Amino acid sequence: MGRPEHRHEHRHEHRPEPRPEARPARRPRPLGSRPPRVPVRRARPAAPVEHVPAGLRTAAGYVWRLGLLGVGAYLAVGVLGELEVPVIALFVALVITSVLRPLVDLLARTLPRSLAVLVAFLCALVVVGGVLALVGTNVADEWNRIGDELRGGLGRIDHWLTGAPFHLRPGTVTDLRAKVGAFVSAHRSALLTTALSGASRAVELVTGLALAVFCSVFFLHSGDRMWSWAQHQLPARARPVWGRAGQAAWRTFAGYTRGVLIVSAVNAALVGLALALLRVPLVLPLMVVEFVAALVPLIGSPIALAIAALVALAARGPVVALLVLALIVVIGQIEGHLLHPLVLGWSVRIHPVAIALSVIGGAVLAGVLGAVVAVPVVSVAWAVLTELRDHGPPAARPDAGGSRR
Secondary structure (H helix, E strand, O other): OOOOOOOOOOOOOOOOOOOOOOOOOOOOOOOOOOOOOOOOOOOOOOOOOOOOOHHHHHHHHHHHHHHHHHHHHHHHHHHHHHOHHHHHHHHHHHHHHHHHHHHHHHHOOOOOHHHHHHHHHHHHHHHHHHHHHHHHHHHHHHHHHHHHHHHHHHHHHHHHHHOOOOOOOOOHHHHHHHHHHHHHHHOHHHHHHHHHHHHHHHHHHHHHHHHHHHHHHHHHHHHHHHHHHHHHOOOHHHHHHHHHHHHHHHHHHHHHHHHHHHHHHHHHHHHHHHHHHOOOOOHHHHHHHHHHHOOOOOOHHHHHHHHHHHHHHHHHOHHHHHHHHHHHHHHHHHHHHHHHHHHHOOOOOOOHHHHHHHHHHHHHHHHHHHHHHHHHHHHHHHHHHHHHHHOOOHHHOOOOOOOOO
């Protein structure tokens, strides 16, 4: 028997082919109707190409920002000029506080804070009053002798100007003195009006000084609490920034004030020693003038020495006057190359050119007071900017930890 044949039946699965989607039947268009409009997409016009260089755009941005800052500074100066007395009183109060604060802190270790402030003010009053009384006594004792020397000195100056190299006519100084007397007699009413206005300025000065002492008492007694209260009026996230800025400002201002007083005292001592060796009269008053003038950096000390040279010319002759003028160069070198780097170098880090420009700008804007205030204001502003730039918030610094994803 043979093997049964196995037939393999191949079953093919018949899958239905996908039918095309049925399209909706078009409705017949009525006769006379228009075909529907197909919306046409219009291409958007290309953006115009800017032909302004990037550097010019950046410069323009800085210009208008600096313009706004300039307008704000101008308005601030105008407002402060109208509030001259309280602004000057506040500045003097800060100066008094910076000078007396170390003594008050030292006394407060053993005494109550209020009593320490009172003792510090009494010590300051004794020192200032003693210096003024000593100067007044010195001038009163030497007044007669100084008058004789000045009259003889005017004659010597007149004789000196008639010779080489000036060859002026005799009696030039005497005629000048007579002209000054005639001017005073002719303009007596105007001078009286000026004196009365000066008296009103003196009243303002006394008022400002009293306000300065009043404010400095509170600054010395509870200045830290006042600053803490002011900080708590700000938003919480702004307090650390303002705290660092305030510390940098006070550190710079106090350092500058104490340093410039030390420099002025050393200058006055050097000038007094030199004038005493040259036997120039009015040594103590000229020392006080030098001390006050040296508070204005760069230009104050030469002006005071020029006044001393005039006194030396009238009392001791041209040779001694030339020696006093030589002191301007010597003391200027000592002040610029020794005292300022040694005493002020740690608190004020400003180039001498910036200091000179600040003094001249302050003098143009507000006279002598502007020249005195200009350098500490610029120093404080620069210290605050440096502090905020070098120690900004951690999230804003490029070297902060963490990477952005």
